Amino acid sequence: MHDIRQIRENPEAFDAGLARRGLKPMSASLVALDETRRAAITGAEAALADRNAASKQVGAAKAGGNEAEFERLRALVAAKKEEIARLEDESRTADAALRAALLEIPNLPDADVPDGASEDDNVEVNRWGTPRTLEFAPIEHYDIAGVKPGMDFETAAKLSGARFVVLRGAVARIHRALAQFMLDIHTEENGLVEHMTPVLVRDDAMLGTDKLPKFGDDSFLTREGFWLIPTSEVTLTYSVAGDVLEEAALPRRMVAHTLCFRSEAGSAGRDTAGMLRQHQFEKVEMVSVTHPDHSRAELDRMTKCAEGILEALELPYRTIVLCTGDMGFGARRTHDIEVWLPGQDTYREISSCSTTGDFQARRMNARFKPAAGGKPAFVHTLNGSGLAVGRCLIAVLENGQQADGSVSLPKALHPYLRGKTTLGADGTLI
Template identity: 55%
Template sequence: MFDIKWIRDNSEAFDKALARRGYKASAGNLIALDDARRSHVTKLQEAQERRNAASKEIGKAMAAKDEAKAQALKDEVAGIKSFIQDGEATERELNAALEAAMAVIPNLPLDDVPQGEDEADNVELRIVGEKPVLDFVPKEHFEISGAEAGLDFTTAAKLAGSRFVLLKGQIARLERAIGQFMIDLHTQEHGYMEVSPPLLVHDTALFGTGQLPKFEEDLFKTNGDHYLIPTAEVPLTNMAAGEIMPEEALPMRVTALTYCFRSEAGSAGRDTRGMLRQHQFMKCELVSVTKPEESLNELERMLGCAETVLKKLGLHYRVMTLCTGDMGFGARKTYDIEVWLPGQDTYREISSCSVCGDFQARRMNARYRPEGSKQLGHVHTLNGSGVAVGRALIAVLENYQNADGSITVPDVLRPYMNGLETIG
């Protein structure tokens, strides 16, 4: 969400930034909506002032026993009262129209974000590690004999339909180990506070982080007024919603290991084999709430925390700076971490880390009080995957597979697997 006053003062820059994201110019329409709202509010204020003045004149007329004038004034006040009542409803409609128009406009990219239309225009920032050298033809995760018994797509389809998997035995344990390893790393070494949030949230929380109203088709809604979270970013970021935080409470760094739920409405026919793109998946989420001047440094810090997961797992990966056309709706700048999957012979996204500026904070009215200042400011928010557990499981299976179909358990996970060294 944006400050309409800022748009008025920077309309050309606003439209130019939107054009970088492939969106049409919107400043003129938003200003026109705000003009209509302002004009109506002015009329209401004038009517209220006249009502107050006329009410005083009624008393004077009655004191002077001028009944005709008093009655005329009473009729005028009654008419003004009716206008104000109708006008207040119109004001709410005009406010809603402006808010609805702004609610579907994406965040503005930072100046250093590369220009582009889609993932083909993303820019490689760095490559870390080496691709594993295997003396056999690597298989995809669902083809590895040592993992097949633990990846039950048939039973999952019977229970829930497509895009679900039922993990069993040591594979289920390996997924749990990966998640536990991540949450321990981020809380014990990176200073994040662990949170166990609700998996069901109100629509206001999803509006705050930008999933609503634009991306409702990607969400699972219950029969009531709740939605399943598409990511723990939603409840974690909304911890700051409606709050005025003291400066000393910033940065707020929180993490959660949760299941996430997405309908994948826009991905029909994509990645249907295996467990790469599921309706339900586990993710370790990282969220930071900072002062404005600290948010860009916090983005680099968050990226480093996510990279540490892959380094400790011994996985080869690359970091990409997303172009303007591939960034998420609420992001000003995003880094993707793409892990190497030898079975697919390609890189796959395993983490996204984004800085949102005050975009989400304005939507959820999250503010802070600078020390020694009477004025409040909006916080900046950041979110990142630290990392997607299901995709980390795929990466471990494919990178640590052996010629006989077994999977070597990475050293860092063995304490979580009761010392187990090999699966299958």
């Protein structure tokens, strides 16, 4: 959420940032709401002072036998009481309207984010690995002979409908091994602290992490009023809501492996085949809570943590900086990592690492106490996939596919598979 004081003090810069997002100027309407709110507060304070002064004089007028003055002062006290109530109501109404408006406005991009209207304007900044040259036509993950016994979409549809999958046997084991491998790297080598968090959260957690109100249709809401998390970014980030952290405790680096749920509203017809886009999936999520001066360096560090997983799995990838027209709602800057999928003959997103600056921290009032003293300041929050487990499974299967329908598995996974190195064409580990 944006700071209305900064908008009030520099409306041109705010509108310029919105323009880079392809949005119309909004500062004038926001400042007008703020002026209404502030005028009502000032008026209520003045009326309260008048009422208090008149209240003190009522007794003196009564004691002095000045009945006319007594009645005038008593009427003034009553009028000021009504005025205070009216102005306080105006203040609350304007404040609610201002907050509602601010909650709907996306974050402003950092100055060095490339301008653009769509994904076509994103900028590649890194590329690693060379896609294999295959002597056969590569196929998508769900068509590989060794994968078919362990990836069941028909049973999933019978259970839950479209965009679900049942994994079984060797494929389920590889999926589990990938998640364990990611957690081990992040906790033992990258310095992240592992968490196990709920997957059901309240409105406040979704609102504080900018998933509400704008993206309510993209998530699932239970009859009891709980939201199924779209990612553990929600739980990890909101864990510091309302806190005032010591500066020495920053950065706080966290990781969690959880189920994630997305309704995929607006994605009808996209990636319907296979398990690339699912309503339920698993992700290893990274979240950092940092000092404002260090958030950009932390974004680069987080990106390298995600890239390192792909390199260890020997999966070619490229990293791009999203342009202003392709960034997410809460991001100031985003690095997307796209893994090579030979079955699609293209790179597809497998991780998105973003800094939100103080955008989420303001929504959830997360601050830190400067070591040098002074007022608490808002922290910066970052989040990134490290990685999406299902998409990583797809990449491992497609990049390791062999002409006979088997899959050669990355060396990094062998210890997690009790020394097994291959998914055989019959669907068993060998």
